[in-house]
Amino acid sequence: MAASAPTLLSTTSRLRVSSAAAFRAATAPLLRGEASEWVVRGEATVQVLGRSVRVRLRKRLRMPATRMEEMRATDVSIERGDNATGVLTVASRVSFFSRSSLELVQMGALRVHAYYDAGANDPAVPAAERRARAGRLSSSSVRVGTVLLPNYELRAGYNELEEQIHFDQSLGV
Numbered sequence: 001m002a003a004s005a006p007t008l009l010s011t012t013s014r015l016r017v018s019s020a021a022a023f024r025a026a027t028a029p030l031l032r033g034e035a036s037e038w039v040v041r042g043e044a045t046v047q048v049l050g051r052s053v054r055v056r057l058r059k060r061l062r063m064p065a066t067r068m069e070e071m072r073a074t075d076v077s078i079e080r081g082d083n084a085t086g087v088l089t090v091a092s093r094v095s096f097f098s099r100s101s102l103e104l105v106q107m108g109a110l111r112v113h114a115y116y117d118a119g120a121n122d123p124a125v126p127a128a129e130r131r132a133r134a135g136r137l138s139s140s141s142v143r144v145g146t147v148l149l150p151n152y153e154l155r156a157g158y159n160e161l162e163e164q165i166h167f168d169q170s171l172g173v
Contacts, residue, residue, distance in 0.1 A: 027104065031112075031154075033067030064100045066154055071096040079164070086145075088167040094149065095160045103155050110152035114167065115141040 017023040029036045038061045045054050075093045082088075119140035120130050148166040153159070 027107075030063055030066045030102070030104075031068065031110075033065045035065045036063050037061065038063050064102050066098055066100040066102050066104065068096040068098060068154070068159075073165070090165050090167065092163060092165050093160060094163050094165070095158070097158055098154055098156055100154075101156055103153075105153050105155075107152050107154070108150075110149045112147050112149065113143055114145050114147050116144050117141045 026036070026038060040057065040059050040061055042057045043054060044057065045052050047053075072095050073092045074095070075091075077091050079089045079091055115137060117138055117140055119125055119138060122130070145167050149161065149163050150166075151161065151163065153161070
């Protein structure tokens, strides 16, 4: 493996994160659908011909975008609401699709902005156009709050999470 050459990492390789704040900053563009470059650093001891060799690793990795497509909430049941704080808590099944080979596991909570697109539900708009607009922001999209997904994980392909979602209007409408 040449230090300056492309490196093939198995999709089962796990990278441990040492800084939660840096990880949040690094994953935000990925979740918005933007590929980015990360630098992986670490040390490992490997056995070569019966001898232990300590190897220092510093490698730039091109990380593929992990945009969540066709995100849907189904089986929604309201658990509680607080008019004074603007927080609505619901239990829901959240599903979405990821075309990326990159998986993000054991991430903990994820905060995403929630939008409502009146045009996407307008029967005067042709059905094909409504389907094309689904899950995408348009000129008629209005930000209505922030959704906190407490146990977020992203897997390649179809994802389905059973979550208690905290919809909080005060987190940046």
